[in-house]
Amino acid sequence: MSDRRPLLFFDSGVGGLSVLAPTTALLPRAPLVYVADSGGFPYGTKSETEIAARVPALLGRLAERYDPRLIVIACNTASTIALQHVRAALDLPIVGTVPAIKPAAAASRTRTIGVLGTAATVRQPYVDDLAARFAQDCTVLRHGSGRLVALAEAKLAGETVPLDAVSHELDGLFHQPGGERIDVIVNACTHFPLLEAEMRAVAPAGVAFVDGGPGIARRVAHLTQGQSWPEHLPPGHAVFTSHDPAHRRLAPTLATYGLSRLETL
Incomplete structure (x- = not known):
């Protein structure tokens, strides 16, 4: 039977699309969930303590909701601060993003x-x-x-x-x-x-x-090697953690990345 569990990409905003794109080029049949933590955006101005507390808790909620086979923290700031905290909290593969x-x-x-x-x-x-x-x-x-x-x-x-x-x-x-x-x-x-x-x-x-995008894509492909994918690719989900009508302005661009469904967490 095909495995419908998605790859989940996480960033504070839309930057993680630069990681999603090379990954989907290698894995075109992968179901996708892309999460922009718009409620916490931007991470670059936040303290290490804030990020280390927020990211693992939020990814725990997302893992329960979307049941991903793998999570990509497609954010250098979140990865350099919270990656080890997330790996300690969640029992599934976590791929981080670090400066190349x-x-x-x-x-x-x-x-x-x-x-x-x-x-x-x-x-x-x-x-x-x-x-x-x-x-x-x-x-x-x-x-x-x-x-x-x-x-x-x-x-x-x-x-x-x-x-x-x-x-x-x-x-x-x-x-x-x-x-x-x-x-x-x-x-x-x-x-x-x-x-x-x-x-x-x-x-x-x-x-x-x-x-680091191409290297992360290769890492995801390696970790999912031999796994099954759905015969018919479901629409990708773009998820925001806050409600803002302005997110609709991103819909045409998100659709070009295979993310045709917009949701608010």
Whole structure:
């Protein structure tokens, strides 16, 4: 018999779509539930204590409601703070999202890389550990941007993203001492790959961008290898944790990701 249990993707907003997309490219028959914690958005300005308490409790409720076969925490901030708490609380596979410092260091020729995330992510000891393990011979510059999160949300709602605003945020990396040597930027927030076209348009020539989405997709495919999928793919669910009529503006974009049903938790 086919297994109708979904993959559940979780983020504070729509950024996790940058992880969902490469996963569904590998697993096109997978049922989907995408949860945007709009009631707690944005995570990047919250304290570690708030996130460590909120995320496991909320994912516990979601696991009971949707019975997923696997949960992807498609959020760097939530993963770097709450991943171990979630794994301790739930008895099912949990895949986290962490800054792609290892592939960035491997690709850098100047040995100077930038880590662009939320303020909460870039200050985490987890990032220190990744840099120490995989980028020992690199200069690792960091910048926290909440503005890019808001711009990505606006883009998916159909608004035009002003390039000067994107350029201003990237200047937070390039204008640091040594920033002119950056040749690879780690998009350490899942919202940021949604703005990659705009970032490439304003970044210096030759700067590359990397993120964890493709690696997470491969991990999910590995963990679900050999499992059965429904013969007929049900409509994907997009779930918000607060009621806001503005969420309807996201419906056309969500539908392109296979999420044609909108719900409020």
